[in-house]
Amino acid sequence: MSVLVTGGAGYIGSHMVLALRDAGERVVVLDNLSTGFRWAVPEDVPFVAGDTGDQALVSRLIAEHDVEAIIHFAASLVVPESVSRPLAYYKNNTANSRSMIECAVEGGVEHFIFSSTAAVYGNPARVPVGEDDAPAPMSPYGASKLMTETMLRDASAAHGLGHVILRYFNVAGADPALRIGQSTRDATHLIKVAVETALGLRPKMDVYGTDYPTRDGTCVRDYIHVTDLVAAHADALRHLRGGGASTTFNCGYGRGFSVLEVIETVKRVAGVDVRVDTAPRRPGDPAEIVASSDRIRARLGWQPRHDDLDEIVAHALAWQRKLSARGG
Template sequence: MTKPKILITGGCGYIGSHVAKLLTKKGYQVVIIDNLSATGKKIPYGKIYPIDLSEEKEIIKVLKEEKPEAVMHFAASIVVPESVAYPLKYYRNNVENTLKLLSAMEKVGIRKFVFSSSAAVYGIPDTVPVPEEAPLNPINPYGRTKAMIEEILKDLSEAGSLDYIALRYFNVAGADPEGELGPAYNQPTHLIIRALKTAKREYPYLEIYGTDYPTSDGTCIRDYIHVMDLAKAHLLALEYLMSNGKSLVLNCGYGIGFSVKEVVKTVKKVTNIDFKVVETERRPGDPPVLIADNKKIKTILSWEPEFQSLETIIKHAWDWEQKF
């Protein structure tokens, strides 16, 4: 039996590319829309249309030509400090362009949608690990754009025009264990990638932003999830929707937190390289602790992670970094 065709926006980016590979391996036909702004590179999976989501007429053309049965939406601007400095860029790219994508889907009659959301919607949660039912109180424009889109999706679902799953990612890291794909940002801001590039001497030192948080060692604590476990969550979410599952919001994390200093220590251990670390002021928009309550995704989608060890996550990312 032929599996359905799936459209992936941002499919040449970090997470989208891993999902595109997994879906292709599972027998799905993959079509990608990506303006290549994040990576500048195409991937060897799927049919790629190098267009921007601001071009609604072009999106409609692709949807009519390819006739996908579902859309997985990854394309977005994602850097928290940048969102604080340039909020309009984030509202335009993340909210306005998503509206254009949803409008195009409605015009063509596609109603299955998997959305790349974020734990940033929670802001500084009162409960840790944070459940999906926690109030949404984002503390930066990036998080607000994701929360706005979730509200739009909820309204569309209640109007009967869309079935969706919004996956709230915690901190995504690691790389394809087969070494084919990995983080490919032009200007990486994520801690593990920055630390590995510092180990490679691409940067003179690694900055730690804030050591006065109310945590055990004063640095922020995050829940790191391997990109392939996240890709698997997308596959399960897609299969759930295609089996007429109801609209859902699900956390994607392990329920385990590591501080910035613990991550740096593990990077030094995995690479066997010491490097300079500079402690500096807090960045705007960083909550002290973000850890997922993941009971819901495990129960509803039967999701079981394979790469839960922080050392494994960092080793796969290091293997990838050493290719360049």
Template sequence: MSVILVTGGAGYIGSHVVRQLSEAGHEVVVYDNLSTGSADALVHGERLVVGDLADQDNIRAVLKETGAKSVLHFAAAIIAPESVTLPLKYYSNNTRNTLNLLQACVEHGVERFIFSSTAAVYGIPEGGAASEESRTAPINPYGTSKLMSEWMLRDAAFAHGFSYVALRYFNVAGADPQARMGQRTPEATHLIKVACQAALGARDGVSIFGTDYDTPDGTGIRDYIHIEDLASAHLAALSYLERGGASDVINVGYGKGSSVREVIKVVKDVSGVDFKVNEAPRRPGDPDSLIAVADKICTVLGWTPSYNDLHTIVADAWRWEQKLWQSR
């Protein structure tokens, strides 16, 4: 079994995937600059190379030394509102660094590449649901930087004969059910994490950005997926490519949505805390609804979710936030 290289493997999503890969018996090398990740998230003692994808010589040396034939690429900046004010950071960190990585992969004979993409490539889909065939029309540099990376990946794979899966995530949430790892980002913007922090008293409250959407309760609806199910989708994608599967782009979601008010209610129920909720104006570009059409991942990858329940997602996130709060 050859080495698997995971970029950004010490981050929120990457660390869960790394853990599952290790538990499945794979040898994993993590390449991460630790700007948002943490070595503490590598719970099985996976080898960590501290480095940046802007350093082409370093990533080339790692690929040469490890002989990795499979690469999972998570390293990226991911805050959509920030990308509007700092677009060049996103084109540099996301698009250019993906180019650097792809060049090194081609040079060193990587055969399989799994890319961490996003539903932000769809922008505001018609009808509030997006399938893989939906029009890609990102509304911020974050989504654009990821879509540009998908294009580069598609063209490089065609020209150089390797295979890939680009996984387009919807709203990732939750934590390892054993609370070994979760989202550590101090200024995170994810609703479930923010609401859990409010319940702990780490924030003054939660803001609902927009209460006049065309939804049953007036607040935005999103497709929340448990981090453990998202991670398992990567292992399913890797297995698919190892079996000779064709390159593809696949949504990762549950195909159902929850509103902001519904999420807040569940966090209050799970935590037992009635924290403050503020109503604020809409943020530019937020769609009324963004839900995955998620049939393809089941039929093509044979993936079946195990944590498809909002209460479970919140309960695991709450357990992790309590652990972080107690260890501060």
């Protein structure tokens, strides 16, 4: 029996593949390499280049590899882009996920772990936001993920597909052993952009909006180390295999940092100054969103080990130096 990881050549997915492999699991990766990298998947892990919407391909993979569980990362995830290209996001994130869920049901897959997002909450009425708070996405990205959550719950009720939905907050950092990290070209993630600017790979960086109702006028986010996020997936898989009920969990630390605070941290850790310009707000960006993580800690026993912004930045910096040295 094996675990199918979609998007396993991407940032978070590649970390998941390594963790599963380290744990002795049989893994197979499906990725269309639109944003991922073939080199990010170990040579001894079966890799298939293809789309999650290709049901014939997905069904064949499930049968050939005796897939017991699917961890579904593959998605488009740039909020402003989703505003300008909504139909592309509904196709890749929602329609393709529907296809994946159908293949899982028809192929007898027992467990399905879905990568959702804090963007389903929009601008939450309270901070920190809990899993039972009403979702109100502000972007097609958030809406596309929320639609998939609904489909997955309905499929679970009708067909008994055990699932866990993980709502990610802002993921950053890199594998502490520097085997893999955030390698996306022209990435929009704040810490990635700030690190590239600190290392001279970008001439400057922009802060989008300084008039939000926050402590310094810039957006506040909950940053989670990618290794802790991957551990949450491992805990979720263990939960389902142990007969645990299908449910939804936030993945964050419960502590927020503003854009300016993150930039100052990068400057301090890197030991350099960076040029920072201000720009108008981006569409779809909520002012402040921080996770309530009580549920995942209590029910899965999740224990984050890298809850430190300086450490997250230090790992991101170290990975970017390694990536740059190899010409990435």
